[in-house]
Amino acid sequence: MTQAAVKEDLELSGASAILESLVELGVKTIFGYPGGTIMPTYDALYYYRDKIRHVLVRHEQGGIHAAEGYARVTGKAGVCMVTSGPGATNLVTGIADAMMDSCPVVCICGQVGKKLLGSDAFQETDVIGITIPITKWNYQITSADEIPWVLAKAFAIAEGGRPGPVVIDITKNAQIERVPYVSPKRAFCRQKLTPKISRFDVQAAAKLINEAKRPMILAGHGILISDACETLRTFAEKSSAPVACTLQGLSCIPTTHPLYVGLLGMHGNYGPNILTNQADLLIAAGMRFDDRVTGALEKYAPNAKVVHIDIDAAEIDKNVKATVSLVSDAKVALEALLPLIETREYPAWMEEFSRCRAEEFEKVIDADINSSSEALKMSRVIHRLSEATNGDAVIVTDVGQHQMMAARYFKYTHPHTWVSSGGLGTMGYGVPAAMGVALAGEKRPVIAIVGDGGFQMTCQELGTIAQENLPVKIMILNNQFLGMVRQWQELFYEGRYSFVELDNPDFVKLAEAFRIKGERVLVATELDGALSRMLSFNGPYLLDIAVEKETNVFPMVPAGAGVSDIRLS
């Protein structure tokens, strides 16, 4: 059937046109959940089982987070397919998440028939209206002949420029109608142009870089998205400027690189935060000066000029004024700058970072990772995992204290090995996103590091993991608290613990109920053995690790404070 359908003179149903288009656009995996209005497409999908792997998730939110995880490691749009009404509204959190983290996702939602639109029909929701503020583009298909060009455009938009989510709403009649097949690549063509950056701006940026005495590179997600990791490294090595990463920029440069000075932001490293205010030049590449990075803007980088590289012109001057801006993908901009910058050394400046690192080590890190107390610290768990895997794993996290610890203490050595919900901070992201990473054919071990709170928001996806036998390793850092909220209540709300304690189920039994092997770690001495059993096990595995109940993540830039007000305790 598929073979014949490729012939353009053949008539086929809208549903088959959707699948034919997806195949032609290179889609190999769909995360989905069937229901009334998408059933014609699911019926057609039955005949495409050999071309497209459909993964039946347990909740649409799990589907879209899985699609995000898939997209984060492949760079290709993840695809979700759901029905109208609740199917589509269950995607909303994930769509907003993908929008904030520039993640390419294409959501295909069923919709009631064209004649029923606006009539409050069963499972009708205005999905286009709901998703307008949280999508890069959305479109409602009401006629089968629109399918090829709309899908082609959806993928071009989701993956092009600054990536993001696209929602395509398809009415039931459009799935049933028969149309002559048109190739999506012929129906829609968008030339990929190299971004134009003016030579004048590049020269101005290079001049600032060459004149700087205390420059600092702020490397963001854009480095990973534009595949500029090598370029960044060459650029850093030529300029000798220290490199700090944003949360989503993690893994774009090995943490072991001599010029890497650490993580930016609220729970980032001491040096890159406090020294931001001594820097005389920030070279911000593929990052957007999120408030979690800058803290109070009026106290941010008062002595620094700013070279801001971002593909999204709306990010320039949004939060921090750029002295020179290059609206371009990070790779193109860095490559243009490379021949113009001079080889430099900044020994005194680098020395300050070393001094800060030593201070942070003494006051925070040493106790965090080398503590020999019986009760495990989550930082130590991450540190031991990093050692056990030699930094060669994809770390997928949920949101909270464990996320910050995973960002701080895992030694990232390869690009795209950090997958996390940054902008939206979506609890429940970790397990389904890890599922998506595993389905992308990731060769490295895929490890979901989650808290006991976030895990319970999407733990039904254990069912999907078991059914697909995905080798996802889940580590629950279990402190029986919503740890980050508890930390804030301790520090800023005089210890009033308002609804943050969790009376948890037996997670090992829960895993076993899903036929997933599980193990509990109660004391420090059991950790290394459990990690090695988990890592060597061929298949999914869950570790429920009891960690110190009341740990705080430090350093910390309190909300509303400046980066130089960073606290070590």
Next chain:
Amino acid sequence: MNRQFTYAVYSDNAPGLLQRITSLFTKRKVNIESLTVSKSQTDGVARYSIVIYSDVETASKIGRQLRRIEDVHSVMLVDDSECIGREVAIVRIGLNGKTDTISIIEKILNAKAIEITGQSAVFVIAGSESEIDSAFRAAKRFPMIEFARSGIVAIGRSHYEPVVKPSNDDVGDSEAAAETKILGNAIFFN
């Protein structure tokens, strides 16, 4: 300091786009004072005139975000000094049978009667925003039944040719062409 800014936005004539455009103002809690959407000089391309009160920073940040929307081709942002804007108002005034007042009303409102019944007459007024404001004040002295105004349509003072792609021509990457030009008090996001 808040002052009046006007955007001219060119976009595809696509359903949902109006909501996408207005949602950017909603997001920052900026009230839209006036909004008109109509055909433009190019087939299939819609032109929006949007008037807001805001500070220049917010206005220009929204301008860039407007430009980022798929299917938006270009955005011009001008303040009052750079803006030539006009409005149309249509007003129905009761006559109580006194048709001889029509010419007086025309003079006072600087309007033209376009439909007359025994009971009332409908007048049309075109002018700047302040001219329409004063016509409204003047009309209140008569038995005014209904007053409808169009909202501002505006054009920039500088000679500038906006980038307007013909509809459905999707060759060329819109994201790649981000270019900001400043002419006088006008900012163009192309």
